[in-house]
Amino acid sequence: MTTKPPSYLPIVLRTDQRDALLVGGGQVAVQKMRLLKGRCRMIHIWAETLHPELAALVEQGQAVFQQGRVEEEALRAILPNMALVFAATDDETVNEMVAHQAHALRVPVCVVDAPALSSFITPALVDRSPVQVAITTGGASPVLARRVRQMVEAMLPARMGEAARFMQKQRGWLKDRLPGMKQRQRVWESFVDGPAYEAALAGEEDRAREQLEQLVAVAEGEADRPQGEVWLVGAGPGNPDWLTLAALRLMQNADSVLYDNLVAPDVLDRVRRDAERVYVGKKRSHHTLPQSDIEAEMLRRAKRGERVLRLKGGDPFVFGRGGEEMETLLAANVPVRVVPGITAANGCAAAAGIPLTHRDCAQSCVVVTGHARADGTLNLHWPSLARKGQTVVIYMGLSSMAELCQQMQAHGLPESWPVAVVYRGSCADQRCVTGTLGTIAEDVRQAGLQSPVLIIVGEVVHHRGEVVQAVPDYSTPKESA
Ligand SMILES: C[C@@]1(CC(=O)O)c2cc3[nH]c(cc4nc(cc5[nH]c(cc(n2)[C@H]1CCC(=O)O)[C@@](C)(CC(=O)O)[C@@H]5CCC(=O)O)C(CC(=O)O)=C4CCC(=O)O)c(CCC(=O)O)c3CC(=O)O
Ligand SMILES: NC(=O)C1=CN([C@@H]2O[C@H](COP(=O)(O)OP(=O)(O)OC[C@H]3O[C@@H](n4cnc5c(N)ncnc54)[C@H](O)[C@@H]3O)[C@@H](O)[C@H]2O)C=CC1
Numbered sequence: 001m002t003t004k005p006p007s008y009l010p011i012v013l014r015t016d017q018r019d020a021l022l023v024g025g026g027q028v029a030v031q032k033m034r035l036l037k038g039r040c041r042m043i044h045i046w047a048e049t050l051h052p053e054l055a056a057l058v059e060q061g062q063a064v065f066q067q068g069r070v071e072e073e074a075l076r077a078i079l080p081n082m083a084l085v086f087a088a089t090d091d092e093t094v095n096e097m098v099a100h101q102a103h104a105l106r107v108p109v110c111v112v113d114a115p116a117l118s119s120f121i122t123p124a125l126v127d128r129s130p131v132q133v134a135i136t137t138g139g140a141s142p143v144l145a146r147r148v149r150q151m152v153e154a155m156l157p158a159r160m161g162e163a164a165r166f167m168q169k170q171r172g173w174l175k176d177r178l179p180g181m182k183q184r185q186r187v188w189e190s191f192v193d194g195p196a197y198e199a200a201l202a203g204e205e206d207r208a209r210e211q212l213e214q215l216v217a218v219a220e221g222e223a224d225r226p227q228g229e230v231w232l233v234g235a236g237p238g239n240p241d242w243l244t245l246a247a248l249r250l251m252q253n254a255d256s257v258l259y260d261n262l263v264a265p266d267v268l269d270r271v272r273r274d275a276e277r278v279y280v281g282k283k284r285s286h287h288t289l290p291q292s293d294i295e296a297e298m299l300r301r302a303k304r305g306e307r308v309l310r311l312k313g314g315d316p317f318v319f320g321r322g323g324e325e326m327e328t329l330l331a332a333n334v335p336v337r338v339v340p341g342i343t344a345a346n347g348c349a350a351a352a353g354i355p356l357t358h359r360d361c362a363q364s365c366v367v368v369t370g371h372a373r374a375d376g377t378l379n380l381h382w383p384s385l386a387r388k389g390q391t392v393v394i395y396m397g398l399s400s401m402a403e404l405c406q407q408m409q410a411h412g413l414p415e416s417w418p419v420a421v422v423y424r425g426s427c428a429d430q431r432c433v434t435g436t437l438g439t440i441a442e443d444v445r446q447a448g449l450q451s452p453v454l455i456i457v458g459e460v461v462h463h464r465g466e467v468v469q470a471v472p473d474y475s476t477p478k479e480s481a
Contacts, residue, residue, distance in 0.1 A: 008121065008138050015040045018083030023070055023098050025050040028112050029088040032122060037062060040083065046070055047089070070094055075101050084108040084120070115139040124149040128160040130168070154245055163200035166208055167191070177216055187215050193253065195229040195307060198337065225305040228255070230298050230329050232322045234315040234341015237348060238264035239426035246339045254309035256301055258294065262313025262452060264427055271309070291321060295328045302334040313452075315343040319369050319395050343367075345393040348425030348454040352432040353467035361459035362391045370397025370404060370455065378403055386411035391458035398453050401444060405437045408457065413437060418461035423449045434461055 020040040022029050025047030033054060036043050043063040045054055050065060057063040070089075075098065079085065085107055087098040092114075099117040102109035111117040123134035124145040133156070135148045157163075167188070178184045191197055196211035217223035231250045236242040243251075248270060251257070256276040259268060271277070278297065280289045289297070301308045316322030316338060329336045345367050349356045356365045366385060373379050378400050385392050386408045397404055398421075409415055415438035423431040435443040437457070444453075 006115070006138065008136060010123065010134055010136060012132075013083070015083050017041055019044055019081055021046065021078065021082045021085045022054075022088060023047065023086065023094070024088035024090070024112075025054050025065075026088065026090065027051065029086070030054060032086045032088060032110075032112070033057065033063070035122065035125065044078070044082070046075075070098065072097065072101065076105070079105045079107050082107055084110070086122075087111040087117075126152045126156060128156055128158075128164070131156070131160050131164050157201050157245070157249060159201050159203060162203055163197060166200045166205060170209070170212060174212075174216065178219060183219050187212070187219050190215050190218075194226075195335065198229070198250075198253075227334065228302040228304070228306040228308060229335045229337065230302050230308045230310055230325075231337045231339065232310045232316040232325060233312070233339040234320070234343070235259075235263045235267045235311050235313055236342040237314060237344055237346075237351070237426040238267065238424060239347075239351075240264070240266045240270055242342050242347065242426060243267065243270070244339060244341065247341065250309055250337075250339060251311070253307060255306040257309040257311050258298060259311040260313065263311050264313075266427075268311075271311070275309070291324065295325055298325065298329065299332050299334060302329070303332075312341070313344075314347070315341045318343040318345075318367065344395060344425065344452075344454045348422035349393075349456065350467075351425035351430055352420060352422045352456075353465040354420055354422075354456055355460050355463055356391050356393070356456075358460050358463050361389065361462075363389050365391040365393060367393045367395065370394040370400045372400045376400075378407070380407075382407045382411040386413045388413070388459075391456065391460050394455040394457070396452070397455045398444070398449070398451050401455070402441045404455070405441055408437050417457065418459060420456045420461045420464065421449060422454045422456065424452065425454060432464075434464065 016039065018040060019042045020036045021044045022032060022036070023046050025045055029045070029047065030051050030053045033043060037057065043057065044066065045058070045063055046066045048067065048069060054063065058065045079102060085098065085102050087095040087109060089095055095111045095114065096117060099109050099111050103119065108120050109118060110120050110122055115121055121136065121139055123136040126133040126149055133152050135145050135152065137145045174184055174187070178187065191212055194211070196208050196215065199208040199211060211226060214223060214226040218225060231254065233247045233250055235247065251271045254272060254275050256278060257271050258278045258280050260280055268277070280294045280297070298308050298310060310316070310325060312320045312322065314320060317340070322338065326336050326338065345356065357363065368380055368385065370378060394404065405419070408417065415436060417437045418434065419437060419440040420432055420434045421440060421444050431447070431449060433440070433443050433447045433449060
């Protein structure tokens with residue numbers, strides 16, 4: 001005969017005015033204590049021995065300790081004062097006895113290693129108080145519950161609790177202003193979907209309040225949709241696992257996204273499905289849209305209320321022209337948020353296993369652009385680049401590689417000076433070619449590398465390690481040299 005698995009109802013129990021009892025003082029009791037701490041009036045711990053973390057809590061007056069073996073009589077006396085009980089000793093018969101007494105007195109009890117004896121079980125918890133997410137597998141797999149918690153942790157902004165508290169504070173006056181519940185609901189939906197929410201998350205109460213007032217005015221039919229915002233966001237070198245949590249959140253919230261060709265398709269896939277996608281290009285010498293048109297497009301969209309995501313490969317402030325875009329937008333009074341991304345120097349170095357600095361050979365690292373001037377020459381200060389003890393990282397340098405290598409040697413570096421060229425670092429089709437100032441131009445030509453590449457010049461290239469690739473479905477890098 002098969003027994004039906006237990007069913008559980010997740011509810012939210014008020015505990016601040018009640019005490020809780022922990023029977024047992026070991027590692028597992030510590031885990032349960034962390035849940036109770038700050039949520040109950042007092043934690044009572046009954047055990048023979050006490051884990052140092054529990055002892056510290058007793059010291060601080062947040063828990064009281066009763067030392068010794070649990071006794072039935074005394075247990076029955078205190079149980080009715082408890083909101084809940086954990087039986088967490090390593091002695092099965094003791095845990096059973098505690099459960100039995102608790103059931104008799106109808107006090108909720110969790111026996112940590114015996115769900116069958118428990119009237120409740122403990123969920124994994126994501127805490128952004130007052131926002132809390134409890135995860136249960138109904139006892140099927142605590143490790144799975146913990147894994148789900150990790151996923152939810154990554155999804156919820158760190159300061160979500162702050163935004164929730166802000167929203168709570170506004171509910172009183174909002175109810176007076178907008179008596180219709182449907183109307184209020186719509187205002188709150190626009191709030192959490194929009195820049196006001198981002199302001200609340202950032203702790204900018206005044207700005208959030210101002211924007212909420214605007215939404216209310218819109219609901220009352222007294223104003224147009226408020227102005228939008230532009231988010232300048234770095235998408236990193238291409239591996240979607242290397243996006244920041246903030247980038248991912250904004251990608252999920254944007255109304256439209258303006259992206260250039262360095263943004264990997266895997267990254268773009270993570271943008272909200274119904275966001276309008278605008279390709280604004282930028283490959284060497286054939287810009288899809290000139291920079292001024294890109295800026296005008298962002299302005300136009302923000303002015304009509306959109307949350308515009310300007311998604312850039314790498315980092316917006318490292319050779320990304322994010323500085324110019326920010327200045328234009330701010331001059332037009334459009335609010336701008338900037339979220340950094342992993343820039344190609346960091347990303348390609350990590351992906352290729354080349355440290356950018358190393359105590360043995362590189363005390364500094366210089367990043368420069370290898371983008372040539374109209375006359376085809378590079379505008380770089382060679383004496384400060386061609387130095388030992390330093391790593392030089394060149395962005396967009398493929399087409400001027402020959403001049404670069406020649407100038408480095410003309411300014412004092414030996415022909416044997418190491419160079420690495422990384423193509424699409426961190427992406428599934430990443431490649432890395434290594435050589436020297438004397439050979440690399442030919443090595444790269446033979447390997448058939450195209451743009452985009454990042455060039456790393458310096459002895460750190462000798463420290464290159466065969467690192468495990470960051471992209472999970474990726475076998476081994478296609479190698480030459
Ligand atoms: C039924 C339940 C009763 C209860 O304790 O409430 C229970 C029971 C048992 N746990 C066992 C083992 C482990 N438990 C964890 C971790 C957690 N266990 C938690 C809850 C629960 N555990 C309840 C079900 C919750 C649900 O599924 O909904 C979490 C979620 C919350 C918390 O503890 O606060 C917390 C993760 C918190 C987080 O990280 O977010 C780990 C991993 C680790 O510590 O990393 C291991 C070792 C790996 C393994 O063995 O699986 C064993 C076997 C003991 C043995 O074999 O000796 C039993 C007994 C049994 O299953 O019969
Ligand atoms: N639910 C869960 O998440 C997990 C449960 N477990 C189980 O939980 C139990 C406890 O594990 P740990 O905390 O690691 O054990 P532990 O050995 O570190 O601690 C046991 C505690 O129980 C106390 N104790 C034992 N008999 C007592 C009695 N008669 N009266 C009062 N106190 C008594 C001891 O003084 C000690 O403080 C074990 O049975 C273990 O198998 C283990 C891992 C995870």
